[in-house]
Amino acid sequence: RKEVEQDPGPFNVPEGATVAFNCTYSNSASQSFFWYRQDCRKEPKLLMSVYSSGNEDGRFTAQLNRASQYISLLIRDSKLSDSATYLCVVNERGMRFGAGTRLTVKP
Amino acid sequence: DTGVSQNPRHKITKRGQNVTFRCDPISEHNRLYWYRQTLGQGPEFLTYFQNEAQLEKSRLLSDRFSAERPKGSFSTLEIQRTEQGDSAMYLCASSLGGGDRQYFGAGTRLSVL
Numbered sequence: 001r002k003e004v005e006q007d008p009g010p011f012n013v014p015e016g017a018t019v020a021f022n023c024t025y026s027n028s029a030s031q032s033f034f035w036y037r038q039d040c041r042k043e044p045k046l047l048m049s050v051y052s053s054g055n056e057d058g059r060f061t062a063q064l065n066r067a068s069q070y071i072s073l074l075i076r077d078s079k080l081s082d083s084a085t086y087l088c089v090v091n092e093r094g095m096r097f098g099a100g101t102r103l104t105v106k107p
Numbered sequence: 108d109t110g111v112s113q114n115p116r117h118k119i120t121k122r123g124q125n126v127t128f129r130c131d132p133i134s135e136h137n138r139l140y141w142y143r144q145t146l147g148q149g150p151e152f153l154t155y156f157q158n159e160a161q162l163e164k165s166r167l168l169s170d171r172f173s174a175e176r177p178k179g180s181f182s183t184l185e186i187q188r189t190e191q192g193d194s195a196m197y198l199c200a201s202s203l204g205g206g207d208r209q210y211f212g213a214g215t216r217l218s219v220l
Contacts, residue, residue: 004149031206032206041214042213043211043212043214044209044211046208046209071188087149091206094140094152094155094163094165095140095150095200096152097142097150097151097152098149098150099147099148100148
């Protein structure tokens with residue numbers, strides 16, 4: 001089993017749609033969790049940290065379920081500029097990345 | 108620019124040659140990480156340093172790979188006797204502490220012919 005698994009994607013959605021990404025991790029001792037965004041041929045950049053109580057940053061909402069070892073990212077009112085690959089990341093001494101889910105938002 | 112800097116940005120080499128990459132982290136960051144990323148995959152963890160100490164190495168880091176951070180500042184990643192399968196983007200990241208967000212450099216793209 002991979003350390004971090006994500007929805008395979010790709011997701012192709014129209015502008016304004018709501019889209020949700022899911023992620024599971026294998027190490028129950030993992031302590032910190034993140035969503036990173038990676039544009040084509042660019043380095044990953046932090047989108048948001050994920051907290052146990054759930055957290056929101058504008059149109060983005062992240063949730064963590066430690067019992068199920070499950071992380072989610074919800075994007076509301078998607079924009080063309082949201083098109084990117086979204087990486088689920090679990091920190092256990094070194095960051096463990098999922099393979100990423102590609103999102104394309106179309107006009 | 109006070110971000111993470113990687114050099115060179117691109118490296119083309121022939122199979123069997125040795126290559127060395129450099130990473131300069133954000134100056135006050137204690138932790139430095141190396142990752143490898145191939146097309147369609149997320150970054151794969153290779154190794155990390157806490158100051159000058161190398162604390163963990165992935166199984167992916169074969170004997171041909173070696174990383175150093177001699178003074179706890181910049182780091183080098185050397186690949187000896189390169190193989191075509193080593194072709195990838197090599198990313199460096201740094202963070203203040205273990206649980207903190209990591210800042211990535213733009214990466215070094217290696218092509219082994």
